[in-house]
Amino acid sequence: MSSTKPIVLNYLVFDDDDGAPEQYRRNVTIGGHEMNLIFINPVEYFDPDKNAFEDERFLEAIKDAIKGVNINLIISDWNILASNAEYKGLVGWDIVEYVLKAKDKLKSRTFLIYSADIKKASRFILKKITSEITASPNDAIPSLEFVSKILELKIKFCKRDEHRFGEIVTLLRESNTISNIVLNSILSFDKNTIINTGNQDFDGKKISDIVKDSTPDNGGLKFIREFIELSIANYSEINGH
CATH class of the missing domain: 3.40.50.2300 (Response regulator)
Structure with missing residues (x-):
């Protein structure tokens, strides 16, 4: 783990x-x-x-x-x-x-x-x-x-x-x-890892290519944000008591 x-x-x-x-x-x-x-x-x-x-x-x-x-x-x-x-x-x-x-x-x-x-x-x-x-x-x-x-x-x-x-x-x-910890973790994935999140902006692309994206719309940062949100949703009890 x-x-x-x-x-x-x-x-x-x-x-x-x-x-x-x-x-x-x-x-x-x-x-x-x-x-x-x-x-x-x-x-x-x-x-x-x-x-x-x-x-x-x-x-x-x-x-x-x-x-x-x-x-x-x-x-x-x-x-x-x-x-x-x-x-x-x-x-x-x-x-x-x-x-x-x-x-x-x-x-x-x-x-x-x-x-x-x-x-x-x-x-x-x-x-x-x-x-x-x-x-x-x-x-x-x-x-x-x-x-x-x-x-x-x-x-x-x-x-x-x-x-x-x-x-x-x-x-x-x-x-x-x-x-830095998040960035280290994402960069540790194999450079050929393909994304499948359901988001057409990222799906079918390699993690390494997305993170290195330097376009003005900050595609790499948006991906990291979505990656974190999906992880939290997957491992959390939303609106739990």
Whole structure:
């Protein structure tokens, strides 16, 4: 029965340390939950011969990793690839932008960025804000795209030490909402599962296709609502005393 199965929490991690996955599996645990670590090492997508980062291959790797998965939390190290004369380097903010480019809907999730020297991240953000303001000195209200994005996202920073695992557990617990549990459950169905509800808008379609529907009428959300209502009607005594 579903009630006896552990709640699944999926978290996406970007780190240049190949030993990191074992650390996460050992330290990130929550009783009654199945912790699903999705790990990507960005360094694997850097071509040292060309001194260039393979953007498209990296994006495809992210898309493949999160396809059909409800991500509860995104985590990244700040210092990934150092800059040099011809290469700008890769930092935690770049990872955030790659993730949003891969799937814009993840902007509603929490991002946790850690660094051995968290002041580097602070200086980077302050520099980006200053650059936006000084780029348009004649604008009464400058177009602050970076500031707007920062304010829209839920980003937390912490130090890269053993205490970060406690922060990760806390954030995963906070992500354990009813809506996320429902979405996880629906996405756990086989991708070829065909719907037969009596509603012509959904019948004959695959669950995966309906949930991923991004049309303006929110077909995926309407299906989830109907799925819940039908389940309640099936297992409840309507107007019982």
